[in-house]
Amino acid sequence: MAPNSDDVGKDVAALKISDEPEKPRADSAAAASTAPEKGDPNISANHMGGDMWVVKPVPGAGYGAVALRKIARGERIMADKPLFVVPTTVNDVKTMSQIIALGLKKASKDQAREFLTLDNAHKANGPLVGTASTNVHPMGGGGATEAGLFLAACRINHACVPNAQNKWRKDLGRMTVHAARDIAAGEEITLTYLPALFPWAERQTILKKHFGFLCACATCSLPAGEKRDASDKRRKDINELDEKLGDGKRIVKHAEAMLHDAWRKLRLLQEEGITDAWVSRAYHDAFQIAIANGDQARAKVFAERDYEATVACEGKDSPEAAQTMDWVKYPKGHPLYSGKLQWKQGVDKIPKDLSAEEFEKWLFKLPPEGLAK
Template sequence: MQSAICNCLYTIEAIPGKSHGLIAATTIAKGTRILSEFPLFKVPKGGNSKKRVRDSISDKVAVLPEEQRQTFLSLHNSFEDEDGPVLGRVRTNALPLGSNATMGGIFLESSRINHSCNPNAQNTWNDNLQKLTIHAIRDISKGDEITIFYLTARRNRSARLRALQTDFCFTCSCSLCSLPLDQRKTSDERWDEIHRLDSSIGSGTGILSAPLQTLHDVHKLLDLVHDEGFADASVPRAYYDAFQIAITHGDIARARVFAERAASTREILEGNDSPTVQRMKSLATNPTQHLAHGLSQKWRTTGDDVPKELANDEFERWLWRENTTQVSQYADLRSETAFPLFDDLPEENDISLEFYESTDGFSYRPRKHWCFLAEIIDVENFMRLRLIVKDKAGRKVPIAFYTESRGLEVDPSYIQEGFTVAILYAEQHGFLDLSVGIRHENPTAIKIVPLPLDELLTLSDKVQQYATELKGVRTCQGCNQKAATLKKCSRCGFFWYCDKSCQIAGWKEKGHKADCKLLKDPDLQRLFLMKWNVFEDYYRFGMTV
């Protein structure tokens, strides 16, 4: 390969099968700005007649200094037969001047950077500098070719090859496109899923209608991109998507973290003088300046609510609102994922993608299990049983029994104010009197626990503290000591003790006598033992877990 132009970071060299390209002249660290360059001239992208564009470009080329004109004419031309020497070179080498830009630019050096589906550099138009910048998105070894990604969307290999052939008239043979068949299949499956998730997230509908599912989709997309070994603009864009979901629902704590990550990952690609990086840093400092703040207070937090002492894995689970059953052997009844508030329940005549999924686009089934918890505050029994209940947020809701027996199947001794109702797969229903509540039809989907809701939630807290094993260690309910050799309560099977004296202390002094009686109920056990985030079939009270 013959060197034509050289600076301290790269040389421009002839590359077999690729005309010319940029070769690293030294090791280039991730985040390094390899070059920044003014456009030789700008060109419109689409929307103009080919003749008008050709004439406009020809005029610009004609007034160039001779050396620059010759350098332009030395750029590769994939469309010589179709568009001639000038327009063909522009079509082949123009780089976009921003995301969704209507203008492109021709660059004497940047335009020589070749494509790879697994690039090691990122091209970005910097409005502050009015220059195109090229940054290393991973460490580049001396002698490696510097590459960028030409296409606007990442797809599977077949789709990429078609787009590159149509738009640039070449067949890609990069490392990603040249994978062995079995690895290529795995990669293509990842990119198909990334494309699906990106399209779903990008539609914006899930931010309000299914925020938790959309947030989890963003997390899954980032995991897939990481598995593919990519660190391009899709990473900060995904963090910004997560930021928008959080701030839309008043979650300032998580919004701040997501904005910080969007800023830091984009700074690697664009530099600290990038206007987008500066905007992300501003949002990290004050997330509430975003226009979506205040649309919902569903996840309301403050900036001080970011946990400071969690291990990395635990922090990530907090950040992405992962189901607590993933870090505990027992469900947390305070979780609004498995035990949503009434206002977060799906509507009866609407398909919420947070609760339902489809494999064919026509039929839907739950994507997870959920259970509505509320305390009875009033009982009406005219024509049918009607309970007025209060959920964890204090929202008062009617539950009307449309079972075959209209509520007579419920043990009257359990229909008491102060007891807690649990309803599996509850949905919001609009009644003819214009009230909104729950229309209960399936007798096996309801359980009444003889305990006020706050006491049931306190019991859940105890289960989290004294039943959960963490790294092989549990906590004794009698003395609060942590150990790996505790003994389990033989009655309920939930709480653990150092010895007989600790069990007696738990029984007499810490309320386990009453708790144990409750926890022996198979249906209450089910609330703690069910795998809420994995749906295979409907659960019903009275079934064995």
């Protein structure tokens, strides 16, 4: 964020993907090598971690949240209430400072003091706005109009292939964080601060500008050359496929090509090690393609996979998961369903005796020889 930016509100919440789009971070091996220990009692997040995680110093990144035991994919790591909320539409530092000061007045003295000990990557904007810009999370997906300061969630450091997913749960009034894959005891819990899958050079520029650090996560530590280029290309391809899959005009005319795009996107996510909300989004795309073409059998399978991925990242109690379960039970209920279209078939047509490989070929309408990636 530029010093004294006239677009403070936007900048405060511009980054950190929350509700949409690892390998251990390079330094999480170091975290793993130290025996789990009690965190700093002055860090309020430590009252929330129980036997699951603790906030403690991590090499090269200040404090971070570190798993005290294995955390299985889908386990809820935290459900954090905001200390204060700021609008993302306020455009000047002075007004934003006043809003934060008011918010802090309502907090306990210890919490207000703790807020002022957090990282500030924008010192030119003063302690309140600078610290908030470095630590708030948007409350909702792209275009969120509010951002919150969550004293536990803000301790989670960034990785470009994170092992956890955050989600603003309006229904609970809390920011939840779930394990997006199994996290080993001693491993650091990570989220992505980035709203899209940028290539390496762009990631470094954005993270330095908005959060004041150069990323050395496992993905960023890939050696320059073949491996880094391959990761950059995967990210570029995923973004392009994501855009193509969002083009509703292709959904009937180019249905099969779109289903193949969904397959490619899922393969690339897997190769990149991405297990967070990108996966449910890809299965949701595939579900929409199937149901918009009248295929309830494939739609049901895609909805089941979307449900599994949504529950893992948001919890069983998430309203989105409940909505997805409705499509699992009754795919025809989706507004895009038309019984007249080219792929019309009922849920009874889900094949039962195929090998896993053959089932995937059936599901994504792949040719017998498979698809070029």
